[in-house]
Amino acid sequence: MADTLALSPRVPRAAVNSGARLWVSSFVVAGRLVRKFVRTPQLIVFTAIQSALFLLMFRFAFGGAIGTGGSLSYVNFLVPGFITTTVLWSGMGAATGVAEDVEHGFIDRLRSLPIPRAAVLIGRSLADTALIVWGLAIAAAFGFAVGFRPHGSVTGALAAFGLCVVFGFAFEWIFIVIGLVGGTAQAAQQLGLMITTLVFLSSAYVPVKSMPAGVRQFSEFQPVSPMVDAVRGLVTGVRGQALLAHGTGYYVGLSLVWAAAIFVVFGLLAALRFARR
Amino acid sequence: MTPILEACGLMKRYGKIQALAGLDLVVKPGRVVALLGPNGAGKTTFVRAVATLLRPDAGTLHVDGIDALRKPAKVRQVVGLAGQFAAVEDAMTGRENLEMVGRLFGLTRKEAKAAAVGVLDLMQLSDDADRLVRTYSGGMRRRIDLGASLTGAPRLLLLDEPSAGLDPGSRIQLWDAIRGLVVTGTDILLTTQYLDEADRLASDIVIIDHGKVIAAGTPAELKTRAGDDVIEVHVRDAADLPAVSDVLAKLGHDPRVDVPTRRAYVPVDDGSSRLMDALRVLDSHGLTVEDVSMRRPTLDEVFLALTGKPAQSTDSPEQHADA
Numbered sequence: 059m060a061d062t063l064a065l066s067p068r069v070p071r072a073a074v075n076s077g078a079r080l081w082v083s084s085f086v087v088a089g090r091l092v093r094k095f096v097r098t099p100q101l102i103v104f105t106a107i108q109s110a111l112f113l114l115m116f117r118f119a120f121g122g123a124i125g126t127g128g129s130l131s132y133v134n135f136l137v138p139g140f141i142t143t144t145v146l147w148s149g150m151g152a153a154t155g156v157a158e159d160v161e162h163g164f165i166d167r168l169r170s171l172p173i174p175r176a177a178v179l180i181g182r183s184l185a186d187t188a189l190i191v192w193g194l195a196i197a198a199a200f201g202f203a204v205g206f207r208p209h210g211s212v213t214g215a216l217a218a219f220g221l222c223v224v225f226g227f228a229f230e231w232i233f234i235v236i237g238l239v240g241g242t243a244q245a246a247q248q249l250g251l252m253i254t255t256l257v258f259l260s261s262a263y264v265p266v267k268s269m270p271a272g273v274r275q276f277s278e279f280q281p282v283s284p285m286v287d288a289v290r291g292l293v294t295g296v297r298g299q300a301l302l303a304h305g306t307g308y309y310v311g312l313s314l315v316w317a318a319a320i321f322v323v324f325g326l327l328a329a330l331r332f333a334r335r
Numbered sequence: 336m337t338p339i340l341e342a343c344g345l346m347k348r349y350g351k352i353q354a355l356a357g358l359d360l361v362v363k364p365g366r367v368v369a370l371l372g373p374n375g376a377g378k379t380t381f382v383r384a385v386a387t388l389l390r391p392d393a394g395t396l397h398v399d400g401i402d403a404l405r406k407p408a409k410v411r412q413v414v415g416l417a418g419q420f421a422a423v424e425d426a427m428t429g430r431e432n433l434e435m436v437g438r439l440f441g442l443t444r445k446e447a448k449a450a451a452v453g454v455l456d457l458m459q460l461s462d463d464a465d466r467l468v469r470t471y472s473g474g475m476r477r478r479i480d481l482g483a484s485l486t487g488a489p490r491l492l493l494l495d496e497p498s499a500g501l502d503p504g505s506r507i508q509l510w511d512a513i514r515g516l517v518v519t520g521t522d523i524l525l526t527t528q529y530l531d532e533a534d535r536l537a538s539d540i541v542i543i544d545h546g547k548v549i550a551a552g553t554p555a556e557l558k559t560r561a562g563d564d565v566i567e568v569h570v571r572d573a574a575d576l577p578a579v580s581d582v583l584a585k586l587g588h589d590p591r592v593d594v595p596t597r598r599a600y601v602p603v604d605d606g607s608s609r610l611m612d613a614l615r616v617l618d619s620h621g622l623t624v625e626d627v628s629m630r631r632p633t634l635d636e637v638f639l640a641l642t643g644k645p646a647q648s649t650d651s652p653e654q655h656a657d658a
Binding site: 074078098161168 | 411415435436440487488489493
């Protein structure tokens with residue numbers, strides 16, 4: 059390879075490009091996405107504004123008309139749901155982001171490099187999970203600002219935060235799959251929005267008891283409700299727990315099973331879709 | 336010497352479209368090869384197969400002696416790809432983009448920094464290295480994209496329509512950058528729809544159409560087969576075309592007539608003196624012409640000369656194919 063030495067004499071050139079290992083390449087891929095987010099202020103500001111408007115709307119416009127069916131105030135009912143479902147709103151960006159990378163050849167560039175292909179997906183999920191943590195922190199701050207006060211232990215609150223991160227990581231894989239199959243960023247965005255139907259048909263903003271039969275069964279069954287209920291049980295104390303049919307532990311367990319199932323199924327789908335050539 | 340690229344009977348089908356239909360190609364090391372063909376000829380499909388982004392349905396493919404179907408991961412250690420889109424991160428600087436790809440090629444942080452400096456210099460982007468790529472012009476983006484592949488040491492660099500969508504000025508800068516690589520000895524396979532681009536950059540041109548190689552040779556060889564130049568006569572009255580065609584037949588071979596545009600043209604070998612002859616003979620026959628001109632053959636004419644049929648620009652399978 060004497061000829062390529064001329065390219066950049068300061069760099070020792072290997073006979074072949076060994077390629078980065080799994081973790082190095084995952085972190086390099088994640089580093090790009092985090093930088094992209096941090097350097098695109100519109101992204102940060104708009105997501106924050108959107109999230110704030112949403113909260114204000116439910117807290118002050120619809121809130122008065124929604125009864126919690128117990129002694130828990132609506133703001134204390136709403137905010138845990140709002141914070142939990144933030145992971146879906148933040149995660150949705152992954153669907154468009156992945157679709158854009160497919161469309162603009164970025165994924166091809168990464169796939170042509172001598173790195174484990176899994177690194178492309180792992181890096182993406184790591185970076186987006188970091189962004190979800192950021193989104194959760196903002197959502198929690200907004201929650202306190204509109205009057206939310208937790209009634210549980212500090213450990214409970216931390217556990218709730220941790221659960222949200224786990225849910226975010228799991229849902230991330232759904233959005234990655236949507237991005238990979240979506241074809242275009244617009245299509246991926248539309249598909250991603252459909253997933254957020256789960257947010258409205260859940261216990262996040264209104265008690266499922268107020269829903270008609272059928273819708274109610276669906277709401278109770280689908281993954282977002284146990285996730286919201288687990289978080290609510292952990293941070294609202296006895297008043298919140300009184301609204302739940304089962305103990306908090308039940309919802310924590312069920313939501314973790316859901317998260318694991320989502321991760322396994324969609325992680326596998328993403329890997330299969332990605333490996334196809 | 337092991338060929339840098341050896342494809343044999345390569346097939347790839349997307350639904351009804353046969354993107355590769357038994358493509359055979361051997362490229363010796365130390366060459367810059369241009370794959371020339373119309374949209375949908377199978378150029379991008381072939382490049383994607385070499386980059387191990389898609390798996391051919393049939394045939395064999397070896398890159399630098401490595402079986403691309405059995406050991407794609409090994410092939411990725413010796414190729415670099417710059418695709419049709421500039422696959423760079425807008426929100427990072429040129430330098431950061433290069434360092435990122437360098438790291439992925441397996442360089443340490445320090446090596447990646449050094450490689451980026453070398454590549455920035457080679458691509459003449461040192462002055463803009465620390466600006467975000469979103470502030471770059473189209474041509475600069477292409478150069479940084481091309482450069483990213485060079486932070487590793489690819490033995491074979493794949494450039495898919497490197498100058499598509501660039502203005503003439505940027506195109507010339509990009510060509511200079513590519514020619515700079517040739518000096519360093521990197522083997523290059525590039526695709527293009529433009530004969531002049533292939534002519535300026537490549538030591539060999541491979542013409543492909545409908546997923547097959549239909550001709551290959553040096554630019555000089557191919558142009559000799561298509562005629563060096565084309566003399567084109569634009570007549571005022573379409574009725575004169577047969578007579579003009581007869582005149583042109585004596586200057587070159589195989590004149591063609593296009594009635595709707597009232598033009599007749601013929602490939603010739605010694606352009607300028609044949610042009611003088613053409614003017615003299617047309618005048619002596621008393622044929623009134625609007626315009627007589629001499630130009631380089633177009634891709635269509637090369638196709639016509641080589642295949643006897645015009646290049647068909649079918650809907651490009653590679654654009655729709657979802658890989």
